[in-house]
Amino acid sequence: MSLHFVRTCSVFFATAFMGFVLCGTAPAGEVQYPVAAYSADELAKVREWEKTWVGKKIEKSNIDQVAQFLPDQIVQLYKDPKKWGAPEAEGLFFSITPYTQVIETTGVVTATKKYAPSVKVNAEGDIVNYADIAGVPFPSPKTGLEIAWNFDFNTHGDSNHYSRIGPVIAPGVSIERNTNQDMYELYWIHRTDVDPVPAYADNPKGIHRGLFLHLYDPPESQNSRFFNLRYIDKNKEDDGYMWYAPFRRIRRINVGQRTDTIDGSDMIYDDEYGWDGHIQRNTYKLIGKKDLLCSRHTDIKKFQRAPGQAAPNNITRERIATYVVEVKSKDPHYLYGKRIWYVDPETYLMLWAEMYDELQRPWKCFEYFHENFKTNKGEMKNMIAGVMLLDFQRTHASLPLHSIHEVGSEKVNKRMFTVSYLQQAY
Numbered sequence: 481m482s483l484h485f486v487r488t489c490s491v492f493f494a495t496a497f498m499g500f501v502l503c504g505t506a507p508a509g510e511v512q513y514p515v516a517a518y519s520a521d522e523l524a525k526v527r528e529w530e531k532t533w534v535g536k537k538i539e540k541s542n543i544d545q546v547a548q549f550l551p552d553q554i555v556q557l558y559k560d561p562k563k564w565g566a567p568e569a570e571g572l573f574f575s576i577t578p579y580t581q582v583i584e585t586t587g588v589v590t591a592t593k594k595y596a597p598s599v600k601v602n603a604e605g606d607i608v609n610y611a612d613i614a615g616v617p618f619p620s621p622k623t624g625l626e627i628a629w630n631f632d633f634n635t636h637g638d639s640n641h642y643s644r645i646g647p648v649i650a651p652g653v654s655i656e657r658n659t660n661q662d663m664y665e666l667y668w669i670h671r672t673d674v675d676p677v678p679a680y681a682d683n684p685k686g687i688h689r690g691l692f693l694h695l696y697d698p699p700e701s702q703n704s705r706f707f708n709l710r711y712i713d714k715n716k717e718d719d720g721y722m723w724y725a726p727f728r729r730i731r732r733i734n735v736g737q738r739t740d741t742i743d744g745s746d747m748i749y750d751d752e753y754g755w756d757g758h759i760q761r762n763t764y765k766l767i768g769k770k771d772l773l774c775s776r777h778t779d780i781k782k783f784q785r786a787p788g789q790a791a792p793n794n795i796t797r798e799r800i801a802t803y804v805v806e807v808k809s810k811d812p813h814y815l816y817g818k819r820i821w822y823v824d825p826e827t828y829l830m831l832w833a834e835m836y837d838e839l840q841r842p843w844k845c846f847e848y849f850h851e852n853f854k855t856n857k858g859e860m861k862n863m864i865a866g867v868m869l870l871d872f873q874r875t876h877a878s879l880p881l882h883s884i885h886e887v888g889s890e891k892v893n894k895r896m897f898t899v900s901y902l903q904q905a906y
Contacts, residue, residue, distance in 0.1 A: 504883060509765060511593045511618040516581050517801050517825045523579075526771075526799055530578055539573035546576075546776035549773045549799060551822075551832055553845045553872050557791060563875065565651030565788040568733065574795040580777055582826045582862045584616075585637075585836040585855065587672035591615030595678070606734075606760065611686075612713045614670045614678035616828065624764030630828035632759050635667040635689075637861050637887035638674040645697075646866070646880035648746070654788030658696035666690045666892045674888045686712045690897035691752075700726065707897045708733070708749075714760045720749075723902035730899060746844060746869040746878045753864065754821060754848060755807070755828030767804040772799035772822055774831040775849040780866050780881045791868055795849075800824065800832055816843070824850075827862050837873070845870050851879075857890040863887060 482788040502709040518526060538546060543558040557564055561572040583589075585853030592615030599617045600608040605615060605625050616708035617633055618626035641664045668687045669679040695701045703725040709716050733749075750756050762806040773795050809817040817840050827850075835844040851865040866881035886892075895901055 483686075487715045503631050503644040511619055511891075513589060513592045513596070513616060514581075514826065515619055517579070517590075522801070524704045526579055529799070530576070533576045534578055535575065537575055538573050546773065549771055551772075551834055551845055553834070553842055553870070554847070556872075557870065563651065564790040564877070565654060565786070566791075566793075567786050567789070570726050570786075570791075570793065572791055573793050576773065576798045577798045579776065579798045579800055582776065582852075582905065584827065584858045585673050585857075587677065588615055591672045591678060592619055604667055604760075606714070611679060611688075612670045614672050621803070622766075624766035624807075625759075627803050627805055627823055627828065628759050628762070628764045628807075631755070631821075631823060631830070633670050634828055635670050635672060636665060636863060637664045638671045639744065639889050639892040640664070640863070640884065641886045641889050641892055642882045642884040644882050646878065649788060649790050649879065650875075651790045651877065652875055656787060658697050659878075660695070661880075662694040662696075664690075664692040664896060665683055666894065666897070669904055673857065673859075673861075674890060678784070685709075686716075686785055687897075688712050690894070691756075692892075692896045705902045706733070707902065709897055714758045718738055718757075721902060726858055727788055730902060737890070746816075746871045746876060747846075747867070748815065749834075749859065751869075753853070754833045754846065755819070761811070762807050762809055765806040765808075766841065768808055769801045769825075770804050770822070771801050772832060773799050774802065774824070775847060776800065776824065776831070776862070778849040778851050778865055780849060780851070783881070784906045785879075790870060790879075800826075800831075806897065829862065841873070843871065845872065851884075853887050855883045856886065856890065857888060861887050 482885045490709060494523050499629045533546065536559050540559055540561060543555055547555045562568065564572065564573040595615050596607065596617055596619055597614035599613065602608050607629060615633065616630050617628055621627045632857050644661045646665055647658050647704060649656050667689050668683050671677045671679060693706045695704045704723060705759040706720070706722040708718050708720040722731055722733055724731060746865040775795055776796065778796055782794050784794045785792040802822040803825055805823060807821055809816065817836045817838045829850060830848050833846045834842065837843045847868040848864055849866040850862050855861050863884060864882060868877040869878065
């Protein structure tokens, strides 16, 4: 009996047992959460499929055999690796790992059980007590809007700090341009893991979240800094300010600039985490559920990539039943004609996102790599570890990879989100 077989069996029985416990019937009146992606019967079928595919190298010759579990544009990527800058000898490849359930932190579980029963929704679908609750508002979502609210309530550890480094790639000419940023986040509401929970009591401006970026590369942006404040009031636009170091000037980022690309990458400001804006700016239609191969437990340090290669090799992906949501902006002049979200049913993080132009032609596809990181309380939090951004109309790519320094960091402070902090010397 092989060691690989023993390990596979161990994972199967442990996960099946966990799925039985977490998917069982909850006592009357009690919120059922966490909820596993698969029932016991569904998981058994996945494990049977995994017997054939776990550990296999997937590349051009066999990609069609798993094509049903990938976005269509990604299948074409692996079929034509030369177009995307991969060396002739290696091509593009990835491997499949077993599905592993993600359990949220104790704070998220506690907040969900406490607040989910008290969620109040008005006729427009807005959560009336939005600023007073935390956790997952809809543990068993029935609509696309409910899934969008669950995505919105994930506070990524309440506060965090990480570096984001990676190339902007033009595969056809093997040209790369590196970007390097430090990123900080702080949530004023929906807090679950770092006191005060569920919100700061002192919040006279009604702030939802602050985002701070410090740019080191490309050279023309060196030492430039940017912050964005999102407000609880859906009718109040974000406040965004940038200190542009070469000109030593502060400039305001207006709403129209949120569709500008960031540092020449393939990401616009609204693309952060898959969507970075008020939930009410879009409409949401739940298409259903779809099993996809997704990077939920990814070690980005093991990625392999030649210069000019758009997609890294050695990505690991696991099968999971994602929520599929069609997202359309209420603004008829918005950059994208629509988005398709593929949302993790256990964390409500974005796993894949497809963007279409105004003529409904495929334009971009983003894959969000995730990994478990230790919080300042010693728990594990599934967080974004990088993004692969592919522009299929321009044959262009960006690959910002993350190094998480602190999750639930108490060092991220409110003062960072002020104009005076932007201007200070570094």
